């Protein structure tokens with residue numbers, strides 16, 4: 001029986017994180033988290049997150065069989081195999097391959113939490129699966145929002161709040177920090193009950209965020225719709241020895 005879980009939330013991106021001995025759920029709903037979950041769901045063997053374009057290109061040069069994916073300012077660099085769209089991966093093209101991924105926010109923040117006891121990648125599309133996996137570790141949990149270009153992002157905060165609601169529904173006597181309490185309270189504007197979370201309300205919320213607007217302008221509206229599909233996947237990306245695996 002899991003009880004007395006301690007949970008904190010970092011809603012704002014930070015320069016460093018105190019995550020030693022903790023389980024981290026890294027949240028970058030639009031789009032790195034959603035894309036990583038989607039790629040692993042479609043059959044990619046592992047996702048290798050790297051912080052910079054240069055490091056990504058070097059890794060590809062040394063491993064020509066690896067696929068290269070990522071974005072800067074939302075779009076794929078010309079020489080990459082894929083951008084950062086969760087809808088880009090088709091099983092026949094990627095099955096059992098390794099994917100190098102570099103994004104502006106998500107893979108960058110991941111490098112800052114590598115001291116955590118466990119790092120899982122979470123989004124709306126694996127909401128239930130990721131909170132259950134994190135809770136099972138029995139360690140304090142940090143919900144880390146990647147944000148957008150070093151700033152707060154509403155869609156990541158909303159997802160963290162949904163995770164808090166889920167944990168609060170499934171487990172007894174959570175110990176929440178003030179920020180976590182506050183986020184749980186703020187979510188009541190959208191829903192009171194975990195079971196009542198709706199894809200449509202998440203989607204319309206995300207389309208109104210700064211990053212949602214930006215992605216819509218670039219033509220990635222379908223990515224936002226996909227990212228809103230609550231519990232579409234049971235895959236929980238787990239960061240082990242530099243790679244995210246199922």
Ligand code: MLT
Nearest residue numbers: 030031032103104105106
């Ligand atoms: C990121 O990790 O920086 C984001 O996923 C950016 C994007 O929308 O592709």
